[in-house]
Amino acid sequence: MTRRHDFAAIAVWSVAALCLIAFAPDANGQVVATDGLAIVVHRANPIDTLTLRELRRIFMLDTQTWPHGRKITVVLREKGQPERAEAIRLICGLSEPDFERHILYQTFRGSIDRAPRSIQSASAMLRFIFNTPGAIGYVRADEVDDTVKVLQIDGLLPGDAKYPLRRAARAGKGSVPAW
């Protein structure tokens, strides 16, 4: 009875877990919230909101200084990680290679004195932001904690319905977003 029962148990628990993951957001009516890309800055940063345009200029290293004068440090995930490409695509509307070429170009032009910093995980992203006053980065909206400040983009927070930085394809049931 043992082996058959084991499989049955595993199956039951797996289904239960999946159901929990799939239906939990639905249960509290925040289904889309997990799909947003939260833009985070140092908590001491006076900026609360950016337009998507301003955000893009920052990530494209066109804007390099915060209004209060501090240099802006853009923080991305590491090269090769899907979250990097996804974020570049969402924020800058570029593929990752295009973005890299843009950065290289800007660097050679000498118009930038610092390249974006690369961080290998979401938690490191948060900690980096926490430690760096001029930094700006991103994490998945459900990964945000209070060590960082989440910026409004176009006046919207990641949980809002019209929040711009979310994946084009809506996340269906059972699918895991790949940021």
Add this chain to the structure above:
Amino acid sequence: MVRAGSARPHLRYPAIAVLAAVTVTVLALGWIVATDLRRSADDTRQLYDRFAKGDALIDSVLIETEEVRRILLYALHTLDANRQLEYAEQSRAAEAKVQRLLESQSALLANPRTRSGLQTVIEAWKQYVVVRDEVIGLILEGSLKEGVALDQQDGEQRFAAVRRAIGELKASFEADAAKQVAEQRERADRDLTRLSLMVVATLLATAIGIYLFHRREALEGVLRIEAHKGSILQAVPNPIISTDADGLVIELNDAAERTFQLPRAVALGRRIDEMIVPARDREALARAFFGRGQPSAAAVRIETIGERRDGTQFPMEVAGATHLAGRDLIWTLHVADLTDRRQAEEHLRRAKEAAEAATRVKGDFLATMSHELRTPLTSVVGIADLLDAKMLAAPERELVRRLRSSATTLLSLVNDVLDYSRIEAGLMALTPVPFSLRTVIEQALDPVTELAARKGLDLRYVIEPDVPRVVADQDRIRQILINLLSNAVKFTDTGEVAVRVGARTDGERVTVTIGVHDTGVGIPAHLQHKLFQRFSQIDAADRQLGGAGLGLAISERISRLLGGSITVDSRDGHGSTFTFTFTAPIAPPAPLDSPAGALRGPDVTTPEQPPFAAQSLTILLVEDNEANRRVVLLMLAELGLTADEAASGLEAVERARHRRYDLILMDVQMPDIDGLEATRRIRAGEGDLKAIILALTANVMESDEARCRAAGMNGYLSKPIRLNTLEAALTSLASPRS
């Protein structure tokens, strides 16, 4: 009697209490010492612990701050943001640790002296952390140059300030620690000193306690002895008074209070001489004892009169002895009430007087008896002598002889009894006169000559040439010799009786030895010791020989009075030798003495008629008893003499006044005036002064003789008068007159 042991038990309880107290104290002290030492050790350990922790804290703060900066420097050496983040976070973690250390453990360093130092460190650290955060920010932002620059400018500077602050804190902390350790050590030292003092104090207290205890014990012993002595003093029945050198009373016993009716309260502190003697004797008492500075070696003893408070007086003896109490001279006066002693002395004196009176009475009785017995005997014997001298027919002659013999025996008995009584009463006195032993020997031989002749015995004597005249009582010596000789003749039937006289001169004295030897029956050895006991004769059968058995006893006692002895040497059936010795002073030789050493043969014939028969003597016989007068007259007639008669003293005086007498025979005891008074009157001139007056007396005491001589008499004849005695007296008187 107080036994030392019986007094111990009540002392044992305090001893146990003291022991318990000491034990408890020692335990308590031990506990205190242990606790204090432990607390002190704990304090020290905690102090060191705290210092070690504080030191370690400071060190770890220092290390962690170093770590913070070191990690930060690592971050500067990489371009990788992830690595930089790691270092930044590590640096932050180290910083947080420093912060935690500084905040959480600050209590360790929280004392007034180190608080400011700690605050400085915290402040400096905060300053540095600001810079450090900025540097981290710059690094993570990728601005390494700015980061390095900032770090090298502000960072290093502020970090140096932190290190300086920590160094100062450490120095301050260590100084404080050193100070506290010193204080602790000081406190420990103080504690130790205090404990030592407590221990010493306890030991001291114990020692003092033991000392006090022993002292109390000793004191109690002394008090017990004192009480004992006090009770002895109080128990003494005689008054004992203790005074100082001036006679102020210090102490007196119950007997003194009683005897002088002197309450202690009154007596103490007052002069003793003002209280116990009458006013007239105070000076003497005070002079005898008081006012001298030095103790006297011997007890002072005076007899005086004691006076009680009620004024009654009694004889007393006060004996005082001194001793020094410290430097004070103390008199101890011992009072003896002499009332009893005086009474005893009085009793003794009266008893003595009574005894003397009794003795006098006894002597008087003896004298009276002597007189009363001899007076009739004088007549009997005298008449018998006279009858014997008459030419009577044979039957009558025989009767007269028996009468004479019996009377003589009776007279001898009376004499013996009187002699013996006199000796026993101690009344026999000796009258030493110079005399020749030859005379005495010859006189002693006379009475036995007749009997010896009748028994056919040889009777002889030998006197050694060197025997001198002596001064002794010749009457007594003669008496002894007569006794020995009559015994010898009495107990010897055949053979001889011989007297041998020898002498040993020793300076002015001579020891005369007179041996009387016979060849008689002898005396058995076992009976010899009885010889000198009174009333004893060897053989009851010898009673027929007469005598009361007093002879040898009397002789022996007289010989002792003469300073000599009588011994006997005899064998049964082989005769006896009695040896009589006496010592006496040597008398000067008399010219009339016949040459010594002449050997006379037995003289059994009657002595020749004395020459004075042819002479014409005028004699007055004074005698109140007519019978006695008659006897004496007859005796004088036998001697061819006549005499005038006087029947009383007055008559004698009267006759003596009218006629001159050559010889007056004066009876002593007479009714009107006695012979002594009569003699005194005659000598006083009422009669012939030249007459020889002889007393006729039965009182043959020596005192009588002295009285006779004192009255003026020339001698005396002892009653009863015997013919040969009278003749001898007349013979001796006649020669100087002729």
